Amino acid sequence: MTAQDSYAAVEALGTAPLWRYYGDVLPAQPKPSAVPYLWSYSALRPYLLRFLKELSLEEAERRVLMLVNPGMAEPPATTTSLYAGLQIIGPGETAQAHRHTANAFRYVIEGEGAYTTVNGERVHMHPGDLLLTPNWHWHDHHHEGAEPMVWLDALDYPLTTHCLDVNFFELYGERSQKSSVPDDMSSRQFIHGQLAPAWEIPHTAASPVGNYPWAETRRAFEAIADDAEGSATEGVLLEYKNPLTGGPVLPTMGCRVSRLRPGFRGVPVRRTSGAVYHVVQGSGVAQVGDHRLEWHDKDVFAVPPWHSFELRNASDSADAYLFSFTNEPVLRALGFFREELPEDTDSGRG
Ligand code: GTQ
Secondary structure (H helix, E strand, O other): OOHHHHHHHHHHOOOOOHHHOHHHHOOOOOOOOOOOEEEOHHHHHHHHHHHHHHOOOOOOOOOEEEOOOOOOOOOOOOEOOEEEEEEEEOOOOEEEEEEEOOOEEEEEEEOOOEEEEEOOEEEEOOOOOEEEEOOOOOEEEEEOOOOOEEEEEEEOHHHHHHHOOOOOEEEOOOOOOOOOOOOOHHHHOOOOOOOOOOOOOOOOOOOOOOEEOHHHHHHHHHOOOOOOOOEOOOEEEEEOOOOOOOOOOOOOOEEEEEEEOOOOEOOOEEEOOOEEEEEEEOOEEEEEOOEEEEEOOOOEEEEOOOOOEEEEEOOOOOOEEEEEEEOHHHHHHHOOOOEEOHHHOOOOOO
16 A cells, blocks of 8 residues: 555545645744725715616625625635625615614615614714614615715624625515614713713623714814824724724624824834724825725725735825724634734834
């Protein structure tokens, strides 16, 4: 019996010899299949409008263009453990009520007059708002405005469906939920961060807040002195908080927003987390590993784990605002989060 015969025999018995796969099983450092990539909003928007015109919501159940990382096409993901999509809904439409294990949120890009009903609470949307639909919460979307409405969807479904196999999904049965609590209640009762309800609020792994409105985000930035140094990597960086814990808004996804002052140039950093950025306003450059991504208003780009990442605001006169989300909460909970400023290491920019 030759060695080849033995390898074939053990393979047929459902095994593999570790010594032949050692570098794949235990690489010296992460080798993500996700690649750095940018989705251009101005290129995609005409197609969103076209599908809006040509397909009803009965024909297209969630009218969403998934942002498919070229390295993670099958099944689709935007970067490691994270998914994002661009959803469009037209005046008078309703996206039917459902729930799933995957945690989700929306970041509103354009339009006025839509709301999402989340477990009976109508949560109204305006550009720049962050709306949560945590794990197993019923949600249906409605649009009562006059112009199309577009938002960025984010879900942790590559984690729940493809890493952990814990996804459940069900339809509500009726197309929309009835309103059962006052509109925007969950946001209104937590919006004054220094004074919060002292009675018992049902505690889940996610933030109880339905909407983190842009109006408050703007006020938060305005309250920070113009000469505040901010972070060396991402400028004046704010994190959306779960008011009950001080932690991230969802157990699997953390959300941040940063203001890059005119001419801002960040120091490079690399992290074990995957991240997705959305350009709220402005233009600049992200150097991600070997890829130079030039970003403009409303674009989305993916930063895979352990890629050197460096941000620059291209304008010498205007601020830029970037919204971002990462899987950092998962990594921190499990002890896998690492962050390195490659300048600090002997290996250079990595
Ligand atoms: O709007 O509920 O992009 O369930 C993917 C799955 C959006 C949604 C997505 C979803 C939704």
